[in-house]
Amino acid sequence: MKSDAEELMPRLLPVDSCDTEEYTLTEPPRNPQEYLRFVQREASLCPDVVVAQIDPKKLKKQSVNVSITGCLAAPEGFSPSFKWQQQQVSRFSEVRQSVNKHRQHWKAQFLDDNVVMPKTEDEDGWKRFCFGENVCLEIQLKEEDGVNPGLDYVKTGFPPFLSIVSKLSQSTVSAVLEYLINWFEERDFVPQLGRWLYALLACLEKPLLPEAHSLIRQLARRCSAVRANLESKDDDRLSALNLMICIVARYFEQNDLADKE
Structure with a gap:
């Protein structure tokens, strides 16, 4: 038988x-x-079924920390309308389509001699590249330095030109995104950060990898925490913070983080 x-x-x-x-x-x-x-x-x-004899005392205790917390609620009057959020998602989608359309063209272009992109693993190099020495070293600008602030990119940081971000692989996009978000966890929101976050999110491919999924949620929560401490609706940072939360929650479908009207 x-x-x-x-x-x-x-x-x-x-x-x-x-x-x-x-x-x-x-x-x-x-x-x-x-x-x-x-x-x-x-x-x-050979037996049909084999059961391994494992000594429980030899197993190492392991723990996994998973953050499921959402964003902090916006103070009264600080939250954007649903219509505004829809408009930003539509505009962001158009930007992503434009980046994809022109990526190959700009990827083939040569960068200026003064643009030296750091290696992917160079975290400090990327912070200096994106923010500039003034932000990284917390140097206060003098009044005369503000006449042509965009000319010395070493001091002010390189803007996320399409010719630059088009050359970034997905692994580099994720790595730089992580560097900047970790920097933001301990410091205030600055204009250079907002520009680079927007550009990197526009280059982030869907579906998201688990690491990227966790990063953008971390970003939205941090933005909500900074927003919760703003003292005035006229603060220049408010619109940018709302935009970051909106993109993460509405475009990347992290709906539990979205601002409600």
Whole structure:
């Protein structure tokens, strides 16, 4: 009688069992038939079900921290309307389509000699590249420095030109996004941060990888925390903070983080 395993998994290489020539398992197979009989015999000696004996004392305790908290509610009058959020999502979608359309063109263009992009793993280099020395070193601008602030990119940071972001791979986009969000966790919102976050989100491909999914949720929560401490609706940071929350929640479908009217 065939075993249950044989009924479910018929033999693909049947072995002639009527071979009169004796063969011992202690000797190496001399031909294909002996080899197949050897394998068949070994398989018949294996139990159908094997249970591993694990000593619980040898297992290391492991814990995984998963944050499921949402955004902090906006102070009264600080939350954007649903119509405004729809408009921003529509505009952001158009920007993403434009980036994808022109990516190959700009990717083939040469950068200026003064634009030296850091390596993906160079976290400090990317912070200086995006923010500039003034922000990274917390240097206060003098009044005369504000006449042409965009000319010295080493001090003010390079804007996220399409010619630059088009050259970033998805792994680099995720890495730089992580660097900037981690920087934002300990510091205030600055214009350079807003520009780069918007550009990187526009380059982030869907569907999101788990790491990117976690990062953008971290970003929205941080924006809501900064917004909750604003003292005036006229604060220049409010619109940018609302925009970041809106993009994460509405465009990337993290609906539990969205601002409600």
